[in-house]
Amino acid sequence: MPLWQIYHPAGTFEDKTSKKAFAEDITKMYTTLGLPAFYVVVNFFKMDGGDIYVGGQTRTATDKPFVRVIVTHIAIHLPDDDSVYLCTTSRIDKIVKPHLLDKGYDFEYHVDETERRLWKINSLIPPRHKSAEERIWVDKNRAVPYDGAYPPAVAPQSSI
Amino acid sequence: MPLWQIYHPAGTFEDKTSKKAFAEDITKMYTTLGLPAFYVVVNFFKMDGGDIYVGGQTRTATDKPFVRVIVTHIAIHLPDDDSVYLCTTSRIDKIVKPHLLDKGYDFEYHVDETERRLWKINSLIPPRHKSAEERIWVDKNRAVPYDGAYPPAVAPQSSI
């Protein structure tokens, strides 16, 4: 569910250790909230510095690296409330601190929220948050069929 | 319009045949609904397994490959109705079955819907769905100028 796409220049996240540590911390942020670990997908995209422009400029090897992170939240949407949004970005800040901020990288992130009902894993509808079925997904750490995972689709008049 | 971004690990979709078959089935899903074939863009992104973390873990060559699909719908938005959403994901499930599920891949997809009025092809406004102009785009299978494709922009007070 949470999908983290990390676009980083060559010279950053070159070794498995740094990627794994980051991905593990991201995962912890969501499992703490009760979500299954396997919901958390982190993709690293190593880019050539010449393909990254910030303010119309590329950076040299001696400049601070610039990392752009796109976070997509699907399973749980935030109520439209300043304090709730603030809490979310604070959580994210805590996660990215050792992996981006403390390393002296420049970075930017934004969170996009998309429709839960247009989301599936292995063609199963993920169970309701905090449901008994979700608990099983947490315990097994994989998508397990359950009653309600495959509701019959009734064709409405028009749709895409 | 529909943009399918398919992030797949090395070892999957390595040959043209498997990519073409998947892209063709995706395309059919939308042409069946009356949309021009060229609206359907499918991008394959082959990733190093070491750049994909699911639940904080990478997978080995003997694990199931994990494919993450992002679908963006722009041309037609869904009414906010459970049965309509269900119908859409059912269509998608049918498409991905032979290409992901039956191959034993783990996969996850979500659909994002974005604003139709912030979308252009070759700087033309795509014609209204089911209009005569759209019919021409279907027949010619490319973006063709028409009355209304280039409306004059009147600068509002402020915008981005």
Added chain:
Amino acid sequence: MPLWQIYHPAGTFEDKTSKKAFAEDITKMYTTLGLPAFYVVVNFFKMDGGDIYVGGQTRTATDKPFVRVIVTHIAIHLPDDDSVYLCTTSRIDKIVKPHLLDKGYDFEYHVDETERRLWKINSLIPPRHKSAEERIWVDKNRAVPYDGAYPPAVAPQSSI
């Protein structure tokens, strides 16, 4: 803030000159509106032609190249008004004209708008548009701490 992700086939944007010119024109579009230059991030993704399907087909070296652009707007959202949207796409058309249209490329772009309050740069909340603090960010062309950049997060009952 504005993030431009440009997915282009090999054979296009191969040299630094063409990428830089495009990124500079994109940047100008936003600095003209008073935003800091460094808000503008442009990422080029060179793709193998065999990984791009349009209407179920790949293109050959003699076909028109197809470039897909994803624009994400975060800092300023558009009022839901046809003329405002039209003005935005007209601005974009002006930018892409010399870099895509005049080169004879086929292209498609869409703009996605995401929540401003779920966006940070170097873990700072970007200052309000047209505020004195934003002015400083414009002048220094980097994220500078200011009062209000780190508001204390009060944990709400539940959030992600």
